[in-house]
Amino acid sequence: MGAYLTQLAILGVLLGGLYALAAFGLSIIFGVSRVLNVAHGDLLLLGALLSYALFYGLGMHPFLIMLAIIPIFLLVGFAFERFLIRPISNRSPHELLIASILLTLGVSMAVSDLSAWLGGASAKGIAYSLPSISIGSLVFPSIRLLIMALILAMTLVLSYYLKSSYVGRAMRAITQDREGAMIVGVNIPRVSMITFGIGAATAAVAGSFYIILFPTNPYLGIPLTVKYLAIIVLGGLGSLSGALLGGIILGLAEQFSGFYFGGIWQQPVAFILLILILLIRPQGIFGRSIT
Amino acid sequence: MDGRMKKLTLVGAILIVLYFAMVPIISDSTYSMSALLIFFLYIVLAQSYDLVGGHLGYMNLGHSSFFGLGAYVFSILSLRAAPGSVSVLAAVAAVVIFSLLISYPFFRLRGAYFALAMFGVILLFERLAFNLEGLTQGTAGISLPLPPAGSSAFSMNYLVSSYYLGLLLTVGTLVAWAILTNSKFGLALHSIREDEEVAETFGINSYRYKTAALALSGIPAALMGCIFAWSQKYIHPESVFGLEITLFPIAMAMLGGTGAIFGPLVGAIFLTGVEDIIWTNVQAEYGKLTAYGIVLIIVAIAMPHGMIRTRLLQRPLRFLGLGWLAT
Numbered sequence: 362m363g364a365y366l367t368q369l370a371i372l373g374v375l376l377g378g379l380y381a382l383a384a385f386g387l388s389i390i391f392g393v394s395r396v397l398n399v400a401h402g403d404l405l406l407l408g409a410l411l412s413y414a415l416f417y418g419l420g421m422h423p424f425l426i427m428l429a430i431i432p433i434f435l436l437v438g439f440a441f442e443r444f445l446i447r448p449i450s451n452r453s454p455h456e457l458l459i460a461s462i463l464l465t466l467g468v469s470m471a472v473s474d475l476s477a478w479l480g481g482a483s484a485k486g487i488a489y490s491l492p493s494i495s496i497g498s499l500v501f502p503s504i505r506l507l508i509m510a511l512i513l514a515m516t517l518v519l520s521y522y523l524k525s526s527y528v529g530r531a532m533r534a535i536t537q538d539r540e541g542a543m544i545v546g547v548n549i550p551r552v553s554m555i556t557f558g559i560g561a562a563t564a565a566v567a568g569s570f571y572i573i574l575f576p577t578n579p580y581l582g583i584p585l586t587v588k589y590l591a592i593i594v595l596g597g598l599g600s601l602s603g604a605l606l607g608g609i610i611l612g613l614a615e616q617f618s619g620f621y622f623g624g625i626w627q628q629p630v631a632f633i634l635l636i637l638i639l640l641i642r643p644q645g646i647f648g649r650s651i652t
Numbered sequence: 653m654d655g656r657m658k659k660l661t662l663v664g665a666i667l668i669v670l671y672f673a674m675v676p677i678i679s680d681s682t683y684s685m686s687a688l689l690i691f692f693l694y695i696v697l698a699q700s701y702d703l704v705g706g707h708l709g710y711m712n713l714g715h716s717s718f719f720g721l722g723a724y725v726f727s728i729l730s731l732r733a734a735p736g737s738v739s740v741l742a743a744v745a746a747v748v749i750f751s752l753l754i755s756y757p758f759f760r761l762r763g764a765y766f767a768l769a770m771f772g773v774i775l776l777f778e779r780l781a782f783n784l785e786g787l788t789q790g791t792a793g794i795s796l797p798l799p800p801a802g803s804s805a806f807s808m809n810y811l812v813s814s815y816y817l818g819l820l821l822t823v824g825t826l827v828a829w830a831i832l833t834n835s836k837f838g839l840a841l842h843s844i845r846e847d848e849e850v851a852e853t854f855g856i857n858s859y860r861y862k863t864a865a866l867a868l869s870g871i872p873a874a875l876m877g878c879i880f881a882w883s884q885k886y887i888h889p890e891s892v893f894g895l896e897i898t899l900f901p902i903a904m905a906m907l908g909g910t911g912a913i914f915g916p917l918v919g920a921i922f923l924t925g926v927e928d929i930i931w932t933n934v935q936a937e938y939g940k941l942t943a944y945g946i947v948l949i950i951v952a953i954a955m956p957h958g959m960i961r962t963r964l965l966q967r968p969l970r971f972l973g974l975g976w977l978a979t
Contacts, residue, residue, distance in 0.1 A: 449952065463903060464949050464952035469945070470944060474940070477938055629779035629780070640757045
């Protein structure tokens with residue numbers, strides 16, 4: 362029993378890491394450009410489908426695909442910001458929120474429909490696995506461990522970049538005080554564009570992991586976006602470690618509720634957590650108060 | 653605007669309603685009736701969403717949870733052979749009680765946080781409808797029994813009767829909303845939307861108004877849920893809590909222009925029209941949602957205040973003496 366629970370905890374943490382990687386992009390996008398990107402789960406979907414095409418079309422190694430995906434989706438993110446978000450970015454906060462939800466909802470619908478059209482509506486997966494490692498009575502699925510290690514590496518690189526680079530400091534400045542950042546000469550449109558690039562690239566990489574671990578169908582975009590929203594609300598907006606912690610909490614909660622109450626109760630956990638956290642601590646468990 | 657124009661407009665509105673009332677008589681095509689019923693459904697949901705989403709300024713992404721809750725309470729009771737009137741009353745009561753229960757905790761949140769929490773509510777409801785199989789029959793959905801032969805003409809022709817009930821509800825909602833939003837109550841909602849703190853200083857008990865608005869907005873949605881369940885004779889978690897029913901009415905209200913009676917109406921007419929054109933002309937299995945999505949993108953970029961506030965629509969509306977319903 363104890364071993365089984367430990368096993369569940371490990372799976373939960375590994376699942377949470379995958380959630381966190383994509384959720385972080387949503388979080389910085391909301392922080393920097395105040396856009397609630399409903400299409401974020403669909404960026405993950407696109408990343409997953411592109412890796413599927415590269416894996417079966419060109420026979421690339423699943424972990425090399427990741428390297429190909431990062432530059433492609435940086436450009437996708439840049440284009441997304443430049444052509445869709447920039448035209449609405451000057452509106453008042455309330456109008457921007459409404460327009461951004463409408464717009465990204467439109468993108469999300471178009472993406473899932475087009476990908477169902479081009480690739481079929483059935484669930485897909487990449488058949489790639491590694492032998493599991495067992496230590497005593499514990500079994501570690503090594504593919505998940507490897508993915509978790511890659512996610513941790515990416516998180517470290519990203520957090521170093523965001524801490525030390527000019528763009529990273531500008532992002533935090535904009536999140537904290539938009540007008541103040543403008544006054545000291547931060548080029549908000551450009552930083553916003555880079556933010557979308559990073560957000561899209563992290564989501565797409567998460568997608569290329571996702572399709573190795575789970576069956577992926579064209580309609581999972583919006584449900585995933587809601588999961589990520591629950592995570593960033595849990596961890597507080599705009600914080601990388603908050604997203605990681607929020608993701609792990611959600612992953613653990615899903616694994617344990619699935620174990621104790623049956624698999625059908627895994628899905629609602631994210632929504633219950635989202636509502637509870639918003640009601641009890643709107644600023645997130647670890648977040649500071651946001652006005 | 654002079655009185656004559658207003659009278660003409662009123663006569664025009666009555667003629668339009670009469671035309672819709674004639675539809676089942678002049679054509680007995682079930683297609684047009686069920687299509688128009690869906691059209692009524694979108695108008696009622698978009699309009700009732702707008703009381704909280706537009707007039708009060710709290711984007712309620714979970715508005716359709718009232719619709720789905722109404723549909724489920726109605727169906728569950730009907731399945732246990734409760735009379736129709738009891739099931740409808742219970743559905744409305746359930747929605748009102750639910751909205752009163754959630755209003756205190758949820759209205760402490762603002763902006764995107766309120767929207768997200770309500771979105772969480774509807775997703776949770778969908779899951780509950782799937783999982784609580786004893787009550788909702790889960791993925792199988794609830795099939796309502798067809799009326800037995802020899803029952804009253806009203807229940808035999810359930811498509812015609814639900815068409816008329818839908819029309820009645822639509823007209824009733826539009827009239828009630830026009831009166832409500834141009835009353836002192838509406839003024840209070842608008843002042844809360846503009847600045848809640850200032851409204852409080854002027855003696856408006858914002859919590860009470862917000863609660864009332866949420867409960868009121870739930871009533872037409874709950875009634876529409878009953879009509880929907882009664883006309884379809886079958887409900888499923890995805891058909892009443894799914895993403896389409898959650899997001900389309902809100903997209904319609906935002907597209908037409910929030911905070912004015914004509915906004916959700918124009919949005920519903922436009923999007924249902926677009927949908928119909930796409931549905932009938934695009935034969936492929938896919939491509940429809942894409943077209944719908946592209947319409948949303950164009951509207952979000954090109955019409956920041958909704959269609960009714962574009963110059964193209966403002967002029968004729970003013971000319972008809974309807975400017976007061978569209979600003």
